[in-house]
Amino acid sequence: MAGANGSAAAEAAAHRVGAPTNPMATALLTDQYQFSMAYAYWKAGKHADRAVKNPFGGEFTVFAGLEECIKFIANFKFTEDDILFLQSVMPMCEDAFFDYLRKTDCSDVEVYSIPEGSVVFPKVPLMRVEGPVAVVQLLETPFVNLINYASLVTTNAARHRHVAGKSKVLLEFGLRRAQGPDGAISASKYCFMGGFDATSNVLAGNLFGIPLRGTHSHAYVSSYMSLDEIPDKSLKSKDGSRVCKNFVSLVKEWLQKIQLADSLCGVFGETNQSELAAFASYALAFPTNFLALVDTYDVMRSGIPNFCAVALALHDLGYKASGIRLDSGDLAYLSIEARKVFRTLEKEFNVPAFGKMIITASNDLNEETIDALNKQGHEVDSFGIGTYLVTCYSQAALGCVFKLVEINSRPRIKLSEDVAKVSIPCKKRCFRLYGKEGYPLVDIMMRESEPSPKAGERILCRHPFLESKRAYVVPQHVEELLQCYWPGTSNKPRVELPSLEEIRGRCMQQLEKLRPDHIRRLNPTPYKVSVSAKLYEFIHSLWLNEAPVIDSETKAAKHRYNIRTPCFME
Amino acid sequence: MAGANGSAAAEAAAHRVGAPTNPMATALLTDQYQFSMAYAYWKAGKHADRAVKNPFGGEFTVFAGLEECIKFIANFKFTEDDILFLQSVMPMCEDAFFDYLRKTDCSDVEVYSIPEGSVVFPKVPLMRVEGPVAVVQLLETPFVNLINYASLVTTNAARHRHVAGKSKVLLEFGLRRAQGPDGAISASKYCFMGGFDATSNVLAGNLFGIPLRGTHSHAYVSSYMSLDEIPDKSLKSKDGSRVCKNFVSLVKEWLQKIQLADSLCGVFGETNQSELAAFASYALAFPTNFLALVDTYDVMRSGIPNFCAVALALHDLGYKASGIRLDSGDLAYLSIEARKVFRTLEKEFNVPAFGKMIITASNDLNEETIDALNKQGHEVDSFGIGTYLVTCYSQAALGCVFKLVEINSRPRIKLSEDVAKVSIPCKKRCFRLYGKEGYPLVDIMMRESEPSPKAGERILCRHPFLESKRAYVVPQHVEELLQCYWPGTSNKPRVELPSLEEIRGRCMQQLEKLRPDHIRRLNPTPYKVSVSAKLYEFIHSLWLNEAPVIDSETKAAKHRYNIRTPCFME
Structure with a gap:
């Protein structure tokens, strides 16, 4: 379990990642059901399965909270008092599960993220977390907690x-x-x-x-x-x-x-x-x-x-x-x-x-x-x-959620009766394509195995769900969005956490770079978020396989059909 | 400055008041202008003047956050690091001011409060804080911070x-x-x-x-x-x-x-x-x-x-x-x-x-x-x-504010162009009067020197601002609302902080005791908040004295007149 460089704590020290700003950001800061699931995964021997999860932003948003997330995982460890408390509230769980928790840290977790202070758009993953499913599950609540309000209030500011x-x-x-x-x-x-x-x-x-x-x-x-x-x-x-x-x-x-x-x-x-x-x-x-x-x-x-x-x-x-x-x-x-x-x-x-x-x-x-x-x-x-x-009166909470997009290299898609809850499955790479005037034109999500888009080369950008919406784009400049902030046991180079001033600078610069009609107050033009041709095909083949056959027009079945014609992008 | 029983910390220990729940609740958790004012008071030799302040609730509210406030003052002390930081951001201030801050604690502060978990109504003070004006000023922001969201979310729950x-x-x-x-x-x-x-x-x-x-x-x-x-x-x-x-x-x-x-x-x-x-x-x-x-x-x-x-x-x-x-x-x-x-x-x-x-x-x-x-x-x-x-979507913030109501035993009233910001001046005692069926009938505020209302005895309850609104009430039971939770150097008996379960019990009981039409969702009947005849006379004589003569009908003057006919109670 321990990382190549030793424990997560040692890793943190090596990279000068300090403690979270908030002393309350400890390993117990999570929903009870995360422990219930951790136990159920452990009990079923699934706790070490590798899961890949993405939180999504709901509207034009400035992404914030990354530094606190990285500090959180760097310091993620249960104290003996934590274990005693968990035993007291989960008396039905086997002792060996608590031994497992005692040894748990985030050495084996990898975190890829859009840089903090970036402008982000719906459906593009802000962050990808890979690691043992039980640990990733325990990180879900604190990450969403640390990102949601941070991004909401930064956007409001x-x-x-x-x-x-x-x-x-x-x-x-x-x-x-x-x-x-x-x-x-x-x-x-x-x-x-x-x-x-x-x-x-x-x-x-x-x-x-x-x-x-x-x-x-x-x-x-x-x-x-x-x-x-x-x-x-x-x-x-x-x-x-x-x-x-x-x-x-x-x-x-x-x-x-x-x-x-x-x-x-x-x-x-x-x-x-x-x-x-x-x-x-x-x-x-x-x-x-x-x-x-x-x-x-x-x-x-x-x-x-x-x-x-x-x-x-x-x-x-x-x-x-x-x-x-x-x-x-x-x-x-x-x-x-x-x-x-x-x-x-x-x-x-x-x-x-x-x-x-x-x-x-x-x-x-x-x-x-x-x-x-x-x-x-x-x-x-x-x-x-x-x-x-x-308080962000006009919208008091941001809908960032964690989605399971892959487990043990198998893509997972969550099909809900509520169309807003459908995610784009599998591990993805995300790029922002810039045009001649220096404005970003479109974000594109691709399968991991695909070659990156290149400046000067034509690439097909497809609407993730509507077959007819597609366009060729020749970017002048290409920016990869997700970068490695916590490599875990992988040997990938790690991006150092920038200072608050630097993040503020990025935010100001990104907002200036946007085409003004995307950020105007009245009727802003939606920014386009697309998928590659390969990812489009993949999503739609997966949908066909996963969707159970609906054989009648009952009330429940109607809810279910909705997911076939989502139109929440534009 | 030190209390009769020694330092505030010793006092805290004696009463088993622990640290605030939030490690961030330290003496630096306040607005910059509180330090600016503390310095200006200190510079003018006014820092030890005794000030009396009240936060008010804006609507039907369950009052919460008291325990955290008491823990805050019990632990109120500047560390040497805090002092160094303050010196760095306020380099224009004299060194002796920082020596004063080094010695500052809340031994000399008295806090009177409605019990936590009580149902409260507009204009009745939730809390009265008495003490050296510079210290009370430093407490304003953290107290309002600790009470506002606590009361808002408790009420929402x-x-x-x-x-x-x-x-x-x-x-x-x-x-x-x-x-x-x-x-x-x-x-x-x-x-x-x-x-x-x-x-x-x-x-x-x-x-x-x-x-x-x-x-x-x-x-x-x-x-x-x-x-x-x-x-x-x-x-x-x-x-x-x-x-x-x-x-x-x-x-x-x-x-x-x-x-x-x-x-x-x-x-x-x-x-x-x-x-x-x-x-x-x-x-x-x-x-x-x-x-x-x-x-x-x-x-x-x-x-x-x-x-x-x-x-x-x-x-x-x-x-x-x-x-x-x-x-x-x-x-x-x-x-x-x-x-x-x-x-x-x-x-x-x-x-x-x-x-x-x-x-x-x-x-x-x-x-x-x-x-x-x-x-x-x-x-x-x-x-x-x-x-x-x-997030309390329907009302994301509560308007609790601190009002200076008395300084060195001289009543103070804040006259604002905004009528909602006018307060009821001077140090007051507050009582809840109950009727035959056990329901509370009315809250009454009185001058400190007045005798308490008594069960079975008729008392005149007046609307604080409308001369014609008045009624005699014969209470079956009288409850004094403000109790002493932090006696400072006074020898007043102190109410111990109840457990969370006890506070929850009080809240449930208080809501049950209210006449159902006060808490129904649609068009609830406003609960009456009144003043005694003496307090009424006092407020109105003070207004006459404080109000500057308005000699023309300019725009600004019109704003100013508003405060004479406030009608925000019913």
Whole structure:
């Protein structure tokens, strides 16, 4: 059972695969029925049969979660406590089965995968797992768990990036709305992968090196009553050359100047003094990073003038305020109004770049609201997105599943009454074919024994199920999709796990390379996924052999017929 | 800073509060802006001000997550590595601030909470946290994270239990669709709390003692080709008195008998032999727990007759098969047809209780589909529910928030342009008043200084915002809602954390005690939440004082007015 290089753990060490990010990702993290089946396979002597399984993506998806899967198998081992627990819940199983589990690791498993951060399409396998059937069965649940949410939220993040555009700053603020601590940590990691710039989650920043962002909340503003609450009012200038003894007085002077400014025609009256105190106090703590939440009381009547007074006072001392955050109200209107004030003050008081200060918006944003803001016109530079991003409101789960496609070199096909559950059988190689303009044209799946497609050579791409749909393609460039990330006992060269930054880069690059009509929000053109002529013939001969004869038109039989005319690709 | 009994850790040990379930629940699990604010408070010397904060539930909710919050504060401490990381991301902060963080724990924090598993209603605080403002600020994000999803999924589970009815078995199958490992573990824990009977998640079974369930998948069935693949065909009878040398032959005999049975009029023809092999092999491994997934090929033509043949063969040897699982197709129709066959065979072959075998259904079920099945009529005994349960499709996030309600004994109210964000200020006591029939009538919030309501004594309950809505209530029984779970340096008696089973019991009991019209699926009657006359006066005097004078009808000003006529309670 042990791999050529010794145990899986030794293998992991040799390849510097660390522990899974989540300490919960242990060998017990699987469905009970996987152990039931492992026992039944073991009992029948089938546990060492070699099985080949594929998880599939359901729609246009960014594939994520691979690194965690590889770390999972690298660390896959039952502790003695695990064994004792399993014995207690499965008392009917023979002792020798538990001895088998004690010795089980993933030395003998091989994992082939599309690189993490790739754009993937329905029916193309994301990953192929080969190994003893009992072990592969135990990996099914944790792999699907580690891939499903990861891919879903990365895809969601990429969609947000696409609608916001390249120039905007995207901040992930989902910690308090995710499924517990680790749901949140996954969200932060994979939103960054999908194109976000930073997170509010400090632990995720620590674990993955993701940039952190965050200033203050409404509660911070509410906690102040008056300017008297600031004990030390002195602030050193940025260059250290002088000390302003009473920064609060300076702020008050600026507030008066703003209120009297001709160019603003006296639009600002009394502002909230506790808010002013909170801003002044915050600026004293963070003179180099002053970004204020301006909607605790009233954005235009209090928040903006208070902020500007503090920002201009900071400017006197050589600092440059960062900007504001809006967390309620009409974000399009408020951002435009705020920008007007900033620009007016830039001119009025000759403060360079004051008009360009960052306006961050953060109130229950999602793809649709950002799209709506774009259509209305707005002056937001940076979006803070939480709930809709991390819970993936528009589609709260991804349908990735594991399919048994081959056992002991015999292809297997699962025929279900539900057509969406039918898989493409056998071990396959998958290629992405690129056209002249550099766009990917089509993905093609082939039998393992077939020669690879070559650049400049014509190849027939067939729809997997519809006989009439076929086309010849001459690719300019060919990319093999499935690569070896865990060679097990095979001597195949292994792809090293890239860094999170590299994966993020791949994701951004892949999305840019796609023909824009494939990723547009409205009525995107479906990307074509095809099979080779040989694989087409093979699938259809297998279907004819496997399908039991249906001899009547009963209700159940009708369900059964569906699988003969699937049309879920286009 | 240290508590009367020494450090928080010592306190935790004394009360046997263990580590949080999730190893990720460390002091760094918070939003960056909490540290920014902690620094700003510290810088302004306000960090030790005593703040009082409340998270609120947004709708009818089962409150969950308390135990994890208490464990979190019991273990709240920054490691030297945490400090180094924080210094690296906040280089602008003074060193003395990090010294302050090094010494920070939750000895000086007090937590009052509604017991976990309680049914709660909008506007009543679930929890009150009192302590130094900088520390309470750091707790906001993790508490909201630990409570939001926990309460959401517990509520969702309770709703599923309500629609399924008491007699059905509910199984949580969400591991592969949750937000990563810990999302899944939380889902398993809180679904059990909300009334589920078991989970498929082995690790959750191990961590929380939740019963485990699971048999086999479609892949297991697909992995077999023929009956020849079963090497050891012998099976000992249940009482150990004899050995059946060829169980497979016995199964085949039974299959023939079923096919020829008069009472079935030959409805069964050829069945799928690989499925038969998989069932026979599984029965040999689990003769005492034989439950088969019958829809891999064709439920009525293959799965049911194959299952019955194996079940009847087991019966010959003194075993009792458990039943079947349906994972596709028309679950109402198939369960009724399967039940008919079981009952017919019970009579035909005189096999007691064969008609009562368990029928489990598990295909993308949710509250609505179970309700639809109930209306159609079905024979399902047990529901396996995954995606819709754990992702909470119908509402993927709960709006629990933390509100600053008091600082240094001064009440604080947050006035937002968004009316839903307005809170009820000041430290409050909350009571549930019960009527003659034992149903809760109304929750009432009171000022801390007021005397508690008493059974048999008339008390005025007012709508918090509408002057005309008020009623006198004479409670038969009064329950104080907020109890002390973490006394900090106070000498208040502390409520011990109950076991998961006890919390589940409370949840079931509370739901049963509610007037049925409050929890019915369609147009439920809103439960009344009220304030005392004194609290009403206090809130409204505070509003008058806090609201800035609005002197024009600009757009922003209109937003601002909204808060004067909130009507979100009914």
